[in-house]
Amino acid sequence: MRKITFVINGRKIETNERNTILRASLAHGIYIPHLCDHPDLTPFGGCRLCVVEIEGRGLTISCKAPVEEGLVVQTETPVINKVRRIAAELLIVNHHAECLQCVRNTECKLQDIAAYIGIEADHLQRLRQTAGDHPIDNSNPFFIRNPNKCVLCGICVRTCEEINGVRVLDFAFRGYETKISTLMNKPINESVCESCGECVVRCPTGALIIKDYQRPDRVVTTICPYCGTGCGIQLGVRGNKVVSVRGDRDNPINKGQLCVKGRFGYHFIDHPDRLTTPLIKRNGAFVKASWDKALELVATKFKEAQDRYGPEALAGLSSARITNEENYLFQKLLRCLGTNSIDHCARL
Amino acid sequence: MVGLATVLGSGAMTNTIAEITGADVIFVTGSNTTENHPIIGYRIREAVRKGAKLIVADPRVIPLAKIATLHLQFKPGTDVALFNGLVHVIIKEGLEDKDYVKKRTQGFEYLSSMVEKYTPEYVALITGVSAEDIVRAARLFAVGKSGSIIYCMGVTQHTCGTENVVALTNLSLLTGNLGIPHAGMNPLRGQNNVQGACDMGCLPNVFPGYQPVYGDRDTGTYWRRLKLEKDKSLQPAEEVDPSKLITDSIEFERPVYKGMSVSDEIRAKFSKAWKVELSDLPGRTIAEMFHHNPSRRNRVMYIVGENPVLSNPDTDHVRRCLEEMDFVVVQDIFLTETAQLADVVLPAASFAEKDGTFTNTERRVQRVRQAIKPKGESKADWEIIQELARRCGLDWHYSSPQEIWDEIRILTPHYFLGMSYERLETGGLQWPCPAVEHPGTAILHKDKFARGIGQFSTVEYRRLAADVVDKEYPFILTTGRKLYQYHTRTMTAKTDGLNRLLEEELMAINPQDAERLGLNAHDIAKITSRRGSIVSKIEITDQVLPGVVCMSFHFAETAVNVLSDPAVCNMSVVSGLKVAAVRIEKACEVQK
Ligand code: SF4
Numbered sequence: 001m002r003k004i005t006f007v008i009n010g011r012k013i014e015t016n017e018r019n020t021i022l023r024a025s026l027a028h029g030i031y032i033p034h035l036c037d038h039p040d041l042t043p044f045g046g047c048r049l050c051v052v053e054i055e056g057r058g059l060t061i062s063c064k065a066p067v068e069e070g071l072v073v074q075t076e077t078p079v080i081n082k083v084r085r086i087a088a089e090l091l092i093v094n095h096h097a098e099c100l101q102c103v104r105n106t107e108c109k110l111q112d113i114a115a116y117i118g119i120e121a122d123h124l125q126r127l128r129q130t131a132g133d134h135p136i137d138n139s140n141p142f143f144i145r146n147p148n149k150c151v152l153c154g155i156c157v158r159t160c161e162e163i164n165g166v167r168v169l170d171f172a173f174r175g176y177e178t179k180i181s182t183l184m185n186k187p188i189n190e191s192v193c194e195s196c197g198e199c200v201v202r203c204p205t206g207a208l209i210i211k212d213y214q215r216p217d218r219v220v221t222t223i224c225p226y227c228g229t230g231c232g233i234q235l236g237v238r239g240n241k242v243v244s245v246r247g248d249r250d251n252p253i254n255k256g257q258l259c260v261k262g263r264f265g266y267h268f269i270d271h272p273d274r275l276t277t278p279l280i281k282r283n284g285a286f287v288k289a290s291w292d293k294a295l296e297l298v299a300t301k302f303k304e305a306q307d308r309y310g311p312e313a314l315a316g317l318s319s320a321r322i323t324n325e326e327n328y329l330f331q332k333l334l335r336c337l338g339t340n341s342i343d344h345c346a347r348l
Numbered sequence: 349m350v351g352l353a354t355v356l357g358s359g360a361m362t363n364t365i366a367e368i369t370g371a372d373v374i375f376v377t378g379s380n381t382t383e384n385h386p387i388i389g390y391r392i393r394e395a396v397r398k399g400a401k402l403i404v405a406d407p408r409v410i411p412l413a414k415i416a417t418l419h420l421q422f423k424p425g426t427d428v429a430l431f432n433g434l435v436h437v438i439i440k441e442g443l444e445d446k447d448y449v450k451k452r453t454q455g456f457e458y459l460s461s462m463v464e465k466y467t468p469e470y471v472a473l474i475t476g477v478s479a480e481d482i483v484r485a486a487r488l489f490a491v492g493k494s495g496s497i498i499y500c501m502g503v504t505q506h507t508c509g510t511e512n513v514v515a516l517t518n519l520s521l522l523t524g525n526l527g528i529p530h531a532g533m534n535p536l537r538g539q540n541n542v543q544g545a546c547d548m549g550c551l552p553n554v555f556p557g558y559q560p561v562y563g564d565r566d567t568g569t570y571w572r573r574l575k576l577e578k579d580k581s582l583q584p585a586e587e588v589d590p591s592k593l594i595t596d597s598i599e600f601e602r603p604v605y606k607g608m609s610v611s612d613e614i615r616a617k618f619s620k621a622w623k624v625e626l627s628d629l630p631g632r633t634i635a636e637m638f639h640h641n642p643s644r645r646n647r648v649m650y651i652v653g654e655n656p657v658l659s660n661p662d663t664d665h666v667r668r669c670l671e672e673m674d675f676v677v678v679q680d681i682f683l684t685e686t687a688q689l690a691d692v693v694l695p696a697a698s699f700a701e702k703d704g705t706f707t708n709t710e711r712r713v714q715r716v717r718q719a720i721k722p723k724g725e726s727k728a729d730w731e732i733i734q735e736l737a738r739r740c741g742l743d744w745h746y747s748s749p750q751e752i753w754d755e756i757r758i759l760t761p762h763y764f765l766g767m768s769y770e771r772l773e774t775g776g777l778q779w780p781c782p783a784v785e786h787p788g789t790a791i792l793h794k795d796k797f798a799r800g801i802g803q804f805s806t807v808e809y810r811r812l813a814a815d816v817v818d819k820e821y822p823f824i825l826t827t828g829r830k831l832y833q834y835h836t837r838t839m840t841a842k843t844d845g846l847n848r849l850l851e852e853e854l855m856a857i858n859p860q861d862a863e864r865l866g867l868n869a870h871d872i873a874k875i876t877s878r879r880g881s882i883v884s885k886i887e888i889t890d891q892v893l894p895g896v897v898c899m900s901f902h903f904a905e906t907a908v909n910v911l912s913d914p915a916v917c918n919m920s921v922v923s924g925l926k927v928a929a930v931r932i933e934k935a936c937e938v939q940k
């Protein structure tokens with residue numbers, strides 16, 4: 001790919017052709033406020049916050065403007081600030097801003113923008129319409145859609161179409177009435193939604209949020225326990241409990257994307273039904289036992305049977321869910337005990 | 349996945365998941381990808397958005413069928429006929445990759461004469477797919493620069509599963525799609541570490557890295573090459589450095605050895621490394637562990653992380669077998685249906701509570717990392733196995749999974765030698781990776797196959813391959829999986845939301861059939877096969893053809909495997925889970 005050089009705020013920047021001005025400057029640490037642009041998605045040009053001035057051409061939205069050799073770009077001028085402020089105020093005015101109760105608090109893009117541009121409460125008050133109270137869609141078991149916090153950036157619409165490929169969501173109605181909606185404006189669980197949550201993780205505000213979300217205190221990168229795709233996941237841990245899963249953006253397979261099982265199917269880890277002690281069956285019922293007792297019993301029984309019927313009396317079924325190292329040890333154990341009767345259910 | 353191994357080698361994908369988006373044509377069969385391997389489903393949809401042609405060959409109207417260029421809705425169990433029909437058209441119209449066929453394959457003449465009779469009209473009669481669609485599909489697939497074949501259990505879980513894969517491989521070879529980017533034969537493995545379990549030798553006849561334990565079946569060219577090398581130089585085994593013999597790919601064939609066999613040497617190598625004299629007696633496969641003749645079964649059984657009571661065909665039989673055994677120990681994270689039958693249950697740590705590696709369906713080994721402490725007194729499986737080994741008198745002292753992994757690398761150098769934990773840290777590596785400077789292998793069979801030559805195999809459609817439909821059992825039951833549940837639900841049932849999205853089994857039945865049987869939307873049907881019967885709620889949908897019904901095997905309440913056919917594929921021992929002949933009746937009427 002060809003390299004392009006252009007100037008932004010007096011700084012020379014080299015970037016790939018076909019990049020946009022917005023993404024090139026963000027990559028070089030120059031912040032331009034923006035809301036509807038997302039690195040995974042095609043540029044949309046909806047929020048108009050990313051306006052910049054190109055010498056000789058005037059104002060333009062930088063998320064849609066491709067870089068060109070020798071362009072001279074300004075991101076901060078009185079005109080830009082004025083335009084930007086209007087754009088921001090229009091976005092914020094209809095937003096139900098109860099930031100402290102919002103799970104997106106401190107991770108909200110709208111807050112970033114308000115902080116950067118500096119919104120005047122007075123002015124906002126004058127603008128404020130009686131923001132309509134839209135019903136909240138609670139129908140999906142894993143996430144909530146709150147249209148009252150929606151800024152119509154369309155990121156969820158593009159995500160569903162470009163990432164997952166389902167097309168559940170779209171813009172509906174016109175003008176002031178515009179909102180994001182499912183087909184026929186039905187609750188999302190009656191749509192073709194696959195509950196992948198991709199739209200939720202990309203939503204810049206609190207309009208799409210995970211139910212019962214708990215913020216983790218650390219993350220651990222590992223692999224999804226479900227299917228053979230082997231997506232990279234990051235387990236969010238709080239204390240000794242897994243409280244969230246997000247896709248690992250550095251993983252070459254899923255590039256941060258996940259399906260419903262990978263993202264939301266982690267509750268088995270901490271489920272009360274988990275086995276926590278060895279069990280030995282006595283008269284048809286299980287009783288708790290120590291590791292010592294249980295393992296001793298197993299070893300004795302293996303030996304008894306093998307002494308009596310030969311080593312082939314023992315067979316083992318291994319698991320497609322344990323690690324390579326564990327599978328290796330499992331077959332090593334059985335073969336060392338003299339039997340090659342080892343299989344797993346993967347044939348099925 | 350013996351099928352693919354028979355022709356090409358291991359049962360893993362020949363290409364990578366990321367390549368799918370760049371394919372010209374994608375042929376999906378026996379895989380409901382968007383529900384069972386959703387991220388791979390995203391890639392297929394992305395490819396279609398970018399203009400790839402998609403051919404879906406599936407008895408059901410799976411979601412991908414709706415965006416497909418062409419959907420071949422064939423009758424369950426007629427896969428071989430369909431694939432042979434496609435091969436017929438390609439050869440007839442001269443659309444094969446002639447250069448590739450000449451340079452890289454053999455057996456083309458046999459193949460051409462075998463498929464002679466599989467004319468579109470004849471195949472249409474067998475499969476129920478129109479002759480025009482068969483011709484169209486063949487042209488679509490052959491004309492594309494790169495054609496990726498993606499398949500799953502729908503293809504392998506048949507009494508003729510191996511033949512299905514062989515027939516598919518012909519299609520791929522014929523069109524020159526093996527060894528090039530965005531193409532290949534891509535089996536999708538169901539559970540997250542099935543590939544790893546196979547690679548690690550959890551099969552009776554092979555040690556880790558598919559090194560033969562006995563009989564020299566399923567042996568690789570590598571082993572033959574090793575042997576030839578030795579014969580030539582008459583050097584003892586130790587002096588041949590295995591990693592030197594490796595090029596960039598590993599393929600397998602089935603050479604027949606006489607006299608001193610490679611497996612003897614392999615066994616000697618492992619005996620030495622493990623400090624035990626290892627047995628050369630053939631072990632039992634899973635089907636043989638649950639043999640219908642009790643005297644042929646083993647007496648004690650050690651089961652780790654599997655729930656064969658639900659996942660195996662003929663559930664009642666498996667239950668009985670386990671009850672009849674002298675002693676059963678089950679190691680799992682939950683008290684599964686299988687664990688309930690055990691004499692001793694050992695609590696294992698979950699994936700989030702231990703370190704190690706998993707290998708995905710594209711052969712990528714990736715690091716699993718411990719996030720939290722094991723729950724209660726549970727322990728990582730490797731620790732439990734080690735403690736048990738010690739009590740059985742073995743002198744094991746592994747202090748970490750990494751130590752175990754390094755032992756694996758040394759004993760399986762042609763696959764894993766280059767994969768240190770350090771190198772696996774980001775993104776993992778795809779085997780074979782035989783040296784620390786080796787980048788891993790994205791595409792198998794790049795320059796040549798095992799013998800330098802890809803072999804066409806001839807497989808005929810066998811009507812008897814499937815459980816036969818007759819007057820008494822007029823319906824074909826096939827099994828599938830659903831997006832919101834996984835396997836036997838040991839894990840998914842623990843997430844309430846997933847239960848809400850799919851609460852219970854619904855047997856899919858065509859509206860015509862439902863009407864004829866007087867079944868309404870909320871009725872409960874009784875489904876009877878030659879082996880047993882169960883009841884299930886129904887879903888009336890034209891996703892299935894008339895004469896076909898479909899159920900999943902996720903729910904214990906409707907254990908569909910009670911019904912399914914335990915007749916095993918004689919080559920790979922995969923049970924014929926996918927097809928059974930059944931009778932449907934109304935069990936009770938439910939008013940709503
Ligand atoms: S959860 Fe996934 S499928 Fe559902 S609307 Fe969001 S992106 Fe689309």
Ligand code: SF4
Pocket residue numbers: 224225226227228229230231254257258259260261262263384385386387388
């Ligand atoms: S996130 Fe979904 S597609 Fe990825 S490995 Fe997990 S179950 Fe499979």
